[in-house]
Amino acid sequence: MHTNILIVEDDMAIREMMAFSLKREGFDAIKAASGHEALEQLNRVHPDLIVVDWGLPDMSGIDLIDTIRRDQVIKEVPIIMLTARSEEQDKIKGLERGADDYLTKPASMLELMARIRAHLRRSKGFEVSHTLEYKDIVMDASAHEVKVNELPVNLSLTEFKLLKLFLQNPNKLLAREHILNHVWGRNTFVEDRTVDVHILRLRKALKPHARDRWIQTVRGIGYKLASI
Template identity: 45%
Template sequence: MPDGSSFGGARPTILVVEDEAPLLTLLRYNLEKQGFRVEEATDGQEALLRVSEAKPDLILLDWMLPAMSGLEVCRQLRRRAETRDLPIIMVTARTEDGDAVRALDTGADDHIAKPFAVDALMARIRALLRRSGAAAPKGVLAWQDIQMDQDAHRVMRNGRKLHLGPTEYRLLEFFLSHPGRVFSREQLLDAVWGRDIHVELRTVDVHIRRLRKAVNGDGEADVIRTVRSAGYALDREE
C-alpha cells in the first residue's frame, strides 16, 4: 500500500478544505490510511490562515465554500510569493464544460469532479507531489539560456529566477531532457501526468500557456514551439 515512504520517508501534509463534514471525514480517513498527515479547514478564510501558519505540501480545495469560493482562495495563494508554487487540486461538484479550464486558469494544478473514485484522487495526489519535488531527481539540466537545478528545484533564464508551478516545472523538465523533439499532447500527458491519470487533452494547452508566460520574459524569444497538428517542442522558431 502506498504511504509516506514513497516520498523518501517524509509524511507529506495535505490541507483538506471542505465544508461537507461527511466528505471531510472520508477524505481524512483515506489520506491517513495512505500515510499522509492531514490538516482541515471548512472555509476559505480558515484555509488561508492555516497556510500562513504552516505551509502544507498540497491543498485539496473544494470549489464551493461558504463566504469565499475555492477559486478566490486559489487566486490569493497564487498572489503570494511563498505559496505561488504550492500544489493545489480543485475538487468540485460542478460539471459544466469549461470548469476544469477555469480552475486551471485560476492557478490550480489539477481538477477532479464529485463524485470521484478515492483511488483516482489518491493517484492524482501522489503524481502531483512527485511533480512538486517530493521525490526530486539529481543534477542540472540546461538548454541555451535556461538552467534547471534539480537538487535545489530552481530554474533560471538569463540569470532570472523563474517561478513555476509543479506541473509547469515537470513539463519544462521533460522538455529540457528532450530539446528540439516534438511531443503530442497525448505523449505529454503520459510523461508528465502519468498513464494512470485521466486528464483532458486541453489541460496540456492550459499548462503550456502558463509555462510560456513564466519562461518568456520581456524581449526574450519564445522557447516553446507549437507545431500545428503535432504538438509542442522546446525549440526556437526558425
C-alpha cells in the same frame, strides 16, 4: 518524513472521508471547512499540496487559489480542485487561474490519492515515500519495503498486505472476515484458516527482530497489532 496535505472542503462528510483516506495512506491531513479557515491554516503550516473544493460557503475556491498564488512563500504548492458535476465549465476557469488539476465530485478516493501522488512526485522531484509506522516497524508502501529497527525484512506479497492492514489499523481488533476482505478481496473464496497460516508466516518474518508478539491473537475473533 511528513507530507502535509490541506483539505479545503465545507461538506463535513467528504472532508472527513478524505482526511481518513489520506491518513491511511501515510499523509498528514490538515482540514479547513471554509476559505478563511484555509488561510488561517496556511499561516501556520505550509502544506505540500492543497485540495480545494470549488463551492465554498464564504469565498469561491477560485478566490482562494488566487490568494495562494499571490503569496510569496507558498505560491508554488500544487493545488487540486474539486468540482461538482454541474459546475463542469468552471474547471476550465479553475485551471486558468492556477489549479494544477481538477477532479469531479463524487470522486473516487483511489483516484484522488493517485493524483495526489503524481503531483507530489512532480513537485518534489522524487517519489514521496508512502510510509506507515508503528513503534519501530516502518513500512514504505511505495517502495514495497519493510524495516524493523532499520533492518530490512523480507516479506511475500500477502504478508506485506497483511502487515499493511495492521499498520493502517494499529491497536484495532481485526476479525478474520475483515482481514480476508481487505487482503484477499471481497469475492475470493479462501478458507478462514488461511489467515492463520499467513499470520504465522508474518510472525516468523518478524521474529528475528523479536517483534512477532506484536500481532496478538484474540480467540474467537481475529488478530490485532498492539505493543502489549
